[in-house]
Amino acid sequence: MVKWLMVFGYDVSSFSNYLKWQWKKWKIAYQTFFYNHWMDHGYFADICMEPMFWFVDNFTKFLGPFFVFAVCALTVSVICIAYWIGLPYWWDRNPVATVVLLLIGHWLLINISFHYYMAASVPPGYPPQGALIPEAASICKKCIAPKPPRTHHCSVCNRCILKMDHHCPWLNNCIGHYNHRYFFLYMVFMVLGVLFLIVFGVELAYYEVWLDPADVSSDEDDYLEGHPVRFNNSAIILVPEYLTGNLSSPEPTPSQKRTVRQSCIIYMAFINVGVFVALGSLATWHARLVSAGETSIESHINKSETKRLAAQNKVYVNPYNFGRRKNWRLFLGLVDGRTWRHVLLPSAHKPVGEGLTWPSVHSDIEDDVDVDEYRD
């Protein structure tokens, strides 16, 4: 029996023993991380991925102002084109209808601007620092502080956010308890705004881009009138003004002007249809969340809880789902005599409650609490 295996002059047997010993050593070192009650594999994995998270978080934070600038620049460009091309088009067709369209368009524009400004500037709400909170659901491992129910830690803002929904780079702000309504209504009015432009711009685009006026109108014939022509041996040729006069700054011809107009209309079509599809689907998804009485984060938690309890033959009940109608009234703050006027027109009313304690369906059943009792 060969006791020692020699390969290329190395003792393989002792080398494999050495590797086994090293493996055992690292395994024990790794396991020592979890030999306490405060550590688990998920938290350890979080720590290992911390450099990657740090990069994403800081990147988002850094790009935030650029995203906000992009939203504002795109919105302003679309409004300018609507005034430049859309307004004269409708005014020529029907001045009375144009006044009505101007009123509707400005109602939408005021709502879009107001809700965007408020969603970006109103802080989402934070747990009080250095003070007792009435109810703690858990401890934030990053802030080392108690978290009220529905509060989550935002790694971009690097702090806990009351009723956190998500961090929005387009607003450079977190969406939470105090600005959730502004964020949602911004999306709704923006979708209505681009729909308004699509509906009242499609006919214009059809005439100006689809049916190229150069082919169908008599503009080109008018253009020929009064211009000098000269003869050569083959045919009569047109001599443009800039060849007979100033060579350095040729005047744009009507067809060149039309090309700029057409480019703007095509740009409008892309932006408006793109925003309509993207924000339309996002707004629909958020509307479904509001109907179900949950935030984006809670929809994930509720889904996994439903699955977990279903495996135990139990039914999970979202504690903050009071039924569609009541959920919407709470979300829009339609209590204390507020009506739809506070939704259709800009309103800076605060949401129901402080965001530190949350009545649940369980407390509702016990105490028979009504929406009107949720007052500040």
Ligand SMILES: [Zn+2]
């Ligand atoms: Zn935190």
Ligand SMILES: [Zn+2]
């Ligand atoms: Zn955030």
